[in-house]
Amino acid sequence: MALIPPPRRSLTLRDVSEASGVSEMTVSRVLRARGDVSDATRTRVLAAARSLGYVPNKIAGALASQRVNLVAVIIPSLSNMVFPEVLTGISDVLDDTVLQPVVGVTNYSTDREEAVLYEMLSWRPSGVIIAGLEHTPAARAMLANAGIPIVEIMDVDGTPVDHAVGISHRRAGLHMAQAIAAAGYRRIGFLGTKMPEDHRARKRLEGFQEGLAKVGLTLEDQEFYSGGSALLKGREMTASILKRSPDLDFLYYSNDMIGAGGLLYCLEHGMDVPEKIGLAGFNGVELLDGLPRKLASMDACRLAIGRHAAQIVAGLRDAATGAQIIEMEPTLQPGDTIRVRL
Amino acid sequence: MALIPPPRRSLTLRDVSEASGVSEMTVSRVLRARGDVSDATRTRVLAAARSLGYVPNKIAGALASQRVNLVAVIIPSLSNMVFPEVLTGISDVLDDTVLQPVVGVTNYSTDREEAVLYEMLSWRPSGVIIAGLEHTPAARAMLANAGIPIVEIMDVDGTPVDHAVGISHRRAGLHMAQAIAAAGYRRIGFLGTKMPEDHRARKRLEGFQEGLAKVGLTLEDQEFYSGGSALLKGREMTASILKRSPDLDFLYYSNDMIGAGGLLYCLEHGMDVPEKIGLAGFNGVELLDGLPRKLASMDACRLAIGRHAAQIVAGLRDAATGAQIIEMEPTLQPGDTIRVRL
DNA sequence: AATCCAGGGCATAGCGCTAACATTGAGCAG
DNA sequence: CTGCTCAATGTTAGCGCTATGCCCTGGATT
Numbered sequence: 001m002a003l004i005p006p007p008r009r010s011l012t013l014r015d016v017s018e019a020s021g022v023s024e025m026t027v028s029r030v031l032r033a034r035g036d037v038s039d040a041t042r043t044r045v046l047a048a049a050r051s052l053g054y055v056p057n058k059i060a061g062a063l064a065s066q067r068v069n070l071v072a073v074i075i076p077s078l079s080n081m082v083f084p085e086v087l088t089g090i091s092d093v094l095d096d097t098v099l100q101p102v103v104g105v106t107n108y109s110t111d112r113e114e115a116v117l118y119e120m121l122s123w124r125p126s127g128v129i130i131a132g133l134e135h136t137p138a139a140r141a142m143l144a145n146a147g148i149p150i151v152e153i154m155d156v157d158g159t160p161v162d163h164a165v166g167i168s169h170r171r172a173g174l175h176m177a178q179a180i181a182a183a184g185y186r187r188i189g190f191l192g193t194k195m196p197e198d199h200r201a202r203k204r205l206e207g208f209q210e211g212l213a214k215v216g217l218t219l220e221d222q223e224f225y226s227g228g229s230a231l232l233k234g235r236e237m238t239a240s241i242l243k244r245s246p247d248l249d250f251l252y253y254s255n256d257m258i259g260a261g262g263l264l265y266c267l268e269h270g271m272d273v274p275e276k277i278g279l280a281g282f283n284g285v286e287l288l289d290g291l292p293r294k295l296a297s298m299d300a301c302r303l304a305i306g307r308h309a310a311q312i313v314a315g316l317r318d319a320a321t322g323a324q325i326i327e328m329e330p331t332l333q334p335g336d337t338i339r340v341r342l
Numbered sequence: 343m344a345l346i347p348p349p350r351r352s353l354t355l356r357d358v359s360e361a362s363g364v365s366e367m368t369v370s371r372v373l374r375a376r377g378d379v380s381d382a383t384r385t386r387v388l389a390a391a392r393s394l395g396y397v398p399n400k401i402a403g404a405l406a407s408q409r410v411n412l413v414a415v416i417i418p419s420l421s422n423m424v425f426p427e428v429l430t431g432i433s434d435v436l437d438d439t440v441l442q443p444v445v446g447v448t449n450y451s452t453d454r455e456e457a458v459l460y461e462m463l464s465w466r467p468s469g470v471i472i473a474g475l476e477h478t479p480a481a482r483a484m485l486a487n488a489g490i491p492i493v494e495i496m497d498v499d500g501t502p503v504d505h506a507v508g509i510s511h512r513r514a515g516l517h518m519a520q521a522i523a524a525a526g527y528r529r530i531g532f533l534g535t536k537m538p539e540d541h542r543a544r545k546r547l548e549g550f551q552e553g554l555a556k557v558g559l560t561l562e563d564q565e566f567y568s569g570g571s572a573l574l575k576g577r578e579m580t581a582s583i584l585k586r587s588p589d590l591d592f593l594y595y596s597n598d599m600i601g602a603g604g605l606l607y608c609l610e611h612g613m614d615v616p617e618k619i620g621l622a623g624f625n626g627v628e629l630l631d632g633l634p635r636k637l638a639s640m641d642a643c644r645l646a647i648g649r650h651a652a653q654i655v656a657g658l659r660d661a662a663t664g665a666q667i668i669e670m671e672p673t674l675q676p677g678d679t680i681r682v683r684l
Numbered sequence: 685a686a687t688c689c690a691g692g693g694c695a696t697a698g699c700g701c702t703a704a705c706a707t708t709g710a711g712c713a714g
Numbered sequence: 715c716t717g718c719t720c721a722a723t724g725t726t727a728g729c730g731c732t733a734t735g736c737c738c739t740g741g742a743t744t
Binding site for chain 1: 577631
């Protein structure tokens with residue numbers, strides 16, 4: 001193996017073509033495994049490329065071919081557990097294609113989302129997967145004009161620009177309310193994030209209240225937080241809401257992490273879960289499996305959403321159908337924190 | 343606001359230049375806020391660009407200018423909590439620059455790392471931040487020849503290609519061993535992941551054993567797992583190791599998540615923590631704050647590592663010094679699961 | 685009045701690669 | 715031996731943008 005000194009100017013196809021005595025075009029064909037090249041040439045070119053340490057320049061390649069094998073994935077956060085799982089679903093599918101996901105994070109800000117989207121579109125990806133249906137007008141316009149497949153994920157309560165894959169958070173909240181009421185709970189509190197931009201949490205709450213209303217109930221009390229360790233916040237909020245409204249018999253948490261904190265709090269304080277007080281969260285995160293008791297939750301179909309979205313941008317689902325909305329059915333996991341009957 | 347029909351062929355500088363009656367070059371200058379352009383022209387151009395919905399093509403721009411404002415960030419996983427935090431540190435710093443992080447995930451496989459690195463380098467980023475010091479020979483060669491700043495993070499026990507920012511996991515393990523021994527524990531078990539490629543966990547264990555050896559102790563028993571919910575695995579492994587070796591008086595977990603599972607298990611089974619049995623994890627994750635008792639742990643300086651690494655690639659630290667190794671000092675957080683003295 | 689110069693703008697030439705066609709030469713039927 | 719085919723390679727012309735240098739205009743300087 002020849003030792004070549006580290007090149008100052010980075011290598012180009014021309015360097016490889018000179019080293020192997022064929023034209024640039026042939027080298028290009030070899031490296032992309034495209035077209036007819038004799039085995040002898042192929043071997044020679046590959047050897048040259050390897051020994052030089054040549055790394056193709058996709059920027060030039062993309063410009064020339066007008067093809068970019070990237071899919072923009074825009075999500076609010078990486079620390080929410082949920083989104084890494086969606087990413088896993090996306091990667092699962094894209095790994096079998098030439099496409100690669102590129103992730104952008106918005107921190108739940110639509111302005112930042114607009115900026116991230118602009119930046120990503122300027123790399124001309126071949127598809128966009130973006131969380132939520134709520135965007136700035138400019139962002140919607142960009143999506144609509146991009147001329148590539150757009151998939152809005154997680155939520156289907158609204159009008160997508162192109163495709164949508166997700167669950168109805170409104171209905172999820174509604175179902176949970178019905179289940180809780182059916183189990184005989186009557187004095188219900190809600191605990192969630194103080195994030196005006198988290199539209200999905202908002203829709204769940206709205207659906208929940210609607211569900212309660214249907215059986216003649218209303219929310220007894222509520223409590224919001226922002227920032228900090230979710231598990232700890234769950235404890236604190238639970239303490240605080242129970243101090244204010246000691247006679248609550250059910251606590252509905254907007255996510256599993258604070259729900260878990262609440263559950264730990266209740267157990268430590270010797271409360272009778274689920275008889276005297278019931279608990280439920282949302283998302284069905286894996287974490288719950290390790291808790292002393294399994295928190296009731298509702299699966300948000302994260303993996304399936306990621307997969308479907310990826311299939312759409314990869315053109316693996318009959319795109320002939322045109323724009324489509326795929327609604328998943330979240331399933332209620334009663335766990336051990338909702339009593340079985342009245 | 344004029345409504346322009348969605349363009350089939352995507353817009354170019356030429357479209358904007360025609361719409362605003364100046365040359366492409368002038369449009370380019372305006373959009374990059376570069377060079378002298380009169381206010382009148384600037385306003386006109388910006389208006390045209392906006393009304394057309396023009397999104398610049400960075401591919402062409404990057405090719406022409408030989409400058410790409412991307413930083414490749416290559417990490418093993420997104421579901422480990424640790425890495426999103428490092429990313430936060432990186433973003434904090436890069437947000438004040440023109441640079442943007444692009445994340446690649448290797449799933450703890452060096453082969454996959456090599457592939458991801460190749461792919462990312464082919465986009466000619468202006469820097470690389472990569473977890474760990476262990477890479478395939480080809481990956482090392484690519485890094486060495488890339489001609490851009492390379493920062494290997496998380497670990498400093500080894501020889502970096504260029505810069506390194508991290509902690510010594512060997513010493514972290516060693517310190518923990520000393521602290522445990524000093525507290526009077528004698529029959530010590532280790533619980534960790536069955537991941538041969540997780541070199542940092544391996545180094546911690548090695549350092550830990552070395553630390554025990556120094557005071558004449560050896561590991562009494564150990565237990566490994568792979569896959570699944572870490573919290574649940576922590577429980578199961580704890581049950582299993584205590585069944586096999588009931589007289590252990592300390593359990594050292596390779597990460598906080600399984601440690602938390604173990605802690606919950608011990609508390610539920612009425613064990614006397616930390617008197618009869620002590621526990622410790624690693625990472626100092628936020629989650630621990632919400633547990634019934636605070637697990638002893640060691641902070642891995644994740645945020646600081648991310649920040650420093652980003653500063654290096656952004657050229658914010660005096661690059662004049664050339665390649666450098668920055669070692670952080672992880673601090674022991676005794677929590678409530680190591681007894682204070684014998 | 686001649687000269688200078690800076691601000692504002694334009695024309696040209698690539699960046700490194702690939703699409704699309706052109707070319708070559710070997711193999712082979714007639 | 716001609717003409718044809720087809721596999722293997724080469725040639726040409728951009729992709730959309732920016733670096734560079736040049737040109738023009740209209741005051742300020744001498």
